[in-house]
Amino acid sequence: MRYRVTFAKTAAMRYTSHLDLHRTWERTVRRARLPLAYSQGFNPHPKLNLASALPLGFTGEQELIDIWLEQDVPTGEVQAALEKAAPPGIQIHRVERLDESTPTLQKVLTASEFVITFLTPQPDLDERVAALLQAGSLPREKRGKAYDLRPLVYELRRIEDDEEGRPRLLTRLAAREGATGRPEEVIAALGAAPEDTRVHRTQILLEGEAVK
């Protein structure tokens, strides 16, 4: 039985890597005493599939994971068990039953939306955003390979400052296989230091889904 869980990864788990988050989920399901399915073979793996890796230090509001159980458990029970078993850094929002034939998350992923908060004052931020958007191309390098960041940036705009008066940007970046825009790259392209920001993923957008 396949279930899709929408959850938040909060500040308590900001520094938990993608791999360790996967392990945290396996442990959460075991604590919840849900019958997690495992792959067959010499070295069985738990059948869990996280939508998209969050870089170290990022938090997420609407993260997605698919979980396969060996038995049919009502979604309400799954949700209650997971809520009880989740560690401080995970908040369960929703659990849905999925058809087994639903394509994997990676196949239908289109974009991610992030909110970037700057911890240090940012003079001329609006100008820098405007300049970035006007640029025809933004040549950058990732692991020694040159690529153009500009077409991966679907949206970038100033939003209301946070409660402490720190400037914030909202950006929507491509998240397709082989074409993923990274918020750190956008921050660097704006001339800021990624260490001096907080990045929160607000949405993961799937094919055929409307922007919320």
Place this chain on the structure above:
Amino acid sequence: MLTAQEIERKLEFILPRVQKPGRYTGGELNQIVKDWDQTEIRTAFVFPDVYDIGMSNLGWAILYDIVNQRPDALAERAFAPWSDMEDEMRRAGVPLYSLESKHPLAEFDLIGFSLPYETLYTNTLNLLDLAGIPLFAAGRGRRDPLIIAGGHSTYNPEPMHAFIDAFVIGEGEEVIGEILDTLKAWKRSGEPRAALLRALSQIWGVYVPSLYEACYEPDGTFSHIEKLDEDAPLPVLKRIVPKLPKPHTRFIVPYIDTIHNRVPIEIMRGCTRGCRFCQAGMITRPVRERTVEEILDAIEEAIDYTGFEEVGLLSLSSSDYTHILELVKGVSERFGDRHLNISLPSLRIESFSVDLMESLQDSRRSGFTLAPEAATERMREIINKPVSTAQLLETAREIYSRGWTHIKLYFMIGHPSETIEDVQAIADLCKAVLAEGRKVIGKRAQVTAGVSTFVPKPHTPFQWVPCDTVDQILAKQALLKRELRGPGLKLNWNSWQDTLLEAWLSRGDRRMAEVIYEAWRRGAKFDAWKDHFNFEVWMEAFEAVGLDHAFYTHRERPIDETFPWEHISTTVRKKFLTEDYLWSLQGKTRIDCRQRCFACGILPTFADLRRANPGDVWQCPEVKSKRIPVSEITPGSQPLPVVGD
């Protein structure tokens, strides 16, 4: 000093700049955060290595749980920041802080260091320094935290005597409560720090080094210890719990990868085998077992609390646990559907061990480990780990034929009276084991030899033995490297520098404290890490202090030498150790002491505890006669049991 809030603010900026920031945040599932202002006694437990290593240690976790169960006390944690984090912290003026509440360590009432092995000593100094606490016990005042330490390496506390206010010798489960009671009474009394130390010295199992003075002979050997306080106990008797308490189960679940991602459950404490090189086997006597039911319930509870994917059934010799078969069956029946890895370390070299491993699910994923420790029957008799080569090869054949492809063999070089032929035998034995594998599964068979160099330890029958010299070690390792290569064979070994460091720290006296201090001052830390350990710095430290490291490592001690750790009593008598050493030189072995008691000294000392805990709980013979009233040894009472001899 910064407040907890200020530290948290600074961390916001520091953490994105360091590797593995998850080491420094706390906040994991099952951590315990109590109200700082409303709690009278605040303690912190420190494992002086990085989080990823320290979180897998069982010692502090047990004490953390016990202290936090007291309404009047709280316990938090700290580990050693890796050097990048330490640099950032020093630059930003952030002192060592606790993971739970982020309070500076200097604000706690008590700090307990886990010292299971000697290579953590310089880190201990470094952490005290990073915490802004005076390094030397003599320099601490009424407002400074009480610094205590425990763990196997502190059975010779002398090298660290200058830095630690009080050592816990032995098992901590009961004594920690008595220490907290004493600390609380002192805190309310307004008396000077010296009064606290004197009061602590009256607790069974606590050693306060400042109440003693070490005296030396003109030739530099140790002469004797003198009391500076007439009430200080001499010798200081190790603490034990008469019956193992219910296992700890509510383990903190790290958000990041650590060395052991598992629930550790101790199935028994102590070992009856009497291997002469093994310090743990000598200092953790008597053997006390938990019941199968208690262990199974603990596993269930711990998995429900943590969700860990692995359970480690810990002991010094799993095969010797009386109900091992029943336990292994029980584990597979009760937890077979929960996709757990069960690790069962330290199995004897016999085919029964293969049966045991086979009944544990998924155990074939990793290799099968056997620890013959030496490759010839003569040598195994000297170290008192008698097993025939024929039996070893038969066990290997059994392992390969039942589906394992990889056997790991552990050996040591440097045992007393070892010749180059004995070392050659290690290579020959590994090849013989591989040949058995080839017969069964062909080229898929693999053998890994882990060959470390023996370091003689205090309180063991080999405490007199010289450690191999650099030339000897290099010659033996060269032989092994030459012989153990080719398809299917792999060799791991320790560097001679690591061996020497461990050797001089293990059998050091009080003068070694100066060497440790000088080494730390010159930058020594993380000595257990290849990329940090700096041998030259230690050589400079010895030179600065004017001591010869060979005095501690390579000198053969005369049989009548008095050792600097003899005022610490493990209750295993020196007479027993001496006899055992002399027997070893004649190749005379001792059988498992459950079959025959060799009167090592445990029973005369703890006769009343044994009488109060009859039957299978202890593996020592029953005690019938009554010599000491029970009231005198019940935990918490002031008079110390008499050390039997």
